[in-house]
Amino acid sequence: MNPDHHYFSVTINPHTSTGELSVLFSGEGRPVPLHKMGPAVHDYYLIHTVLSGKGTFTQLDQTYTCTTGDSFIIFPGELFSYEADAHEPWHYVWVALTGRSALPTLSVLGASPANPIISGSNTKKIRHLYRRLFSCFPQTAPPAVEDMESAGWLRLLLHELANAERNPWPAQSAHESAGHRQVGQAIRYLELQFTQSVSIEQLARTVGYHRTHFCKMFKQVTGYSPMQYLLKIRMERAEQLLATSMTIDQVAASVGYNDALYFSKLFHKWSGSAPTVFRKSIQQASTSD
Template sequence: MNSEHTYFDVRINPLHSNPDLSVLFSGEGKPLPQHKMGPAVHDYYLIHTVLSGNGIFEIGGRTYTCSTGDTFIIYPGELFSYIADADTPWHYIWVAFTGRSASTTLSHIGATPEQAVISNSNTRKLRHYYRHIRASFQQTEFPELEELESEGWLKLLLRELGRTNTHHITTKQIAETDIQRQIGQAIRYLELQYTQAVSIEHLARSLGYHRTYLCKMFKQSTGSSPMQYLFNIRMERAKQLLQTAMTIDQVASSVGFNDALYFSKQFHKWSGSAPSVYRKELRNV
């Protein structure tokens, strides 16, 4: 047991290989009254959630009084300190992580170095995720799988914090964000389903919009209608495939056209050259 805690447990990731988002370690502790860390800096992100008790957290010249349900976030390179209350020292649980997507992910849940505390979270749910992160590292036979599992639980933890941290978003922002999100979803749908027979009517219904409204908002966002956007996706992909040894029929089928002749006419109209001519031109370059 750590001499500065009445309870202390930490589990270490034996691998740490994912450059995008990787858990380093996770733990739980009950520090003694007025136990202090810092002033110091870390080279990783470190999140603490207070399960009970009280303490004070400082980062970037800002001071936060934290209690049950508060989560405070230490950012790499930021000077911080924290201290347990003299009368009711906090009991907290933590996870440290790194990765090139970490900062963006935290900003998506409304956390920044300037606003480094998320309040009023559901400690029961968060404790469940923290415990699963630690449990991921109880076996060492397959460290690659342990790391994969811990990353999944970390993302669920961050999602739960994001659900809690919505006080900074206005009703207007929610409406605007919802429209943008739905347009983004429509774009992703077209980019992934362009090989299929796409129904804009069906797409609009699945997003909860009337077809006319979706088309209007889509054009405002992208500059083209959904069908025009889909057509351009198919033609651009066809250009790529025409650089391979695939037949015209195979290219047509691969970009959502059952009729190779119709595809050729549409490609000619779009590019100014028939597919076979376009392919010859590429070879002559």
């Protein structure tokens, strides 16, 4: 038994997924009064949903009181802390997730580091979905199959959160909500069209905004400019392809660069090493394993 909890249970996904959206682990806990986590940072997304009781959650120097039906979302790299109430400590469930679609999916929900609370969830439905997540691991199925099943339940959980009535902390206008949807649409476009020549000017017009306003809004939601986000997508994909037998020219073309030399310069700036050096380090690591 965890000494800081009356009840504590966690289940881990044994499969290391590189997919669009994947569960890392999930759990349930009933901490003791005034149990506190943080200040700290995570390198993954972590959603807690309160089943009963209450507590406080702090992120970006903003503190929220969360009670039954509220979910609070920790974003990667953001300093956070949370604490159970002294008299009515919360009982909550949680899921950690990762993947290329994690940020755009949460953006569709209207969630961001500055707006990390979703309120009004049906706790009966939510608890059922979390329990289905718990039951995915471990089973007799291969880990990759368990990973697929958990990803399916995760999507249903996120869908349920999307249907919840949000408590506007901080207040969010209809225009800002529409802006989040448009940024999510732009992110989806970049993830699907990163191999093509992308015009940020044209992308801004497509989602209905002037380039300057669109770029400002995009960075507020994601922490990146559109071009930085596009570069991130391309370079992360290039890292994956460099682990294959493809030539540098082929890798460059596969991530949207017809000029392999230009790609190599960008990749060196991104990773700190040239593509050929990066490939050798992967091969050496594989050999040592």
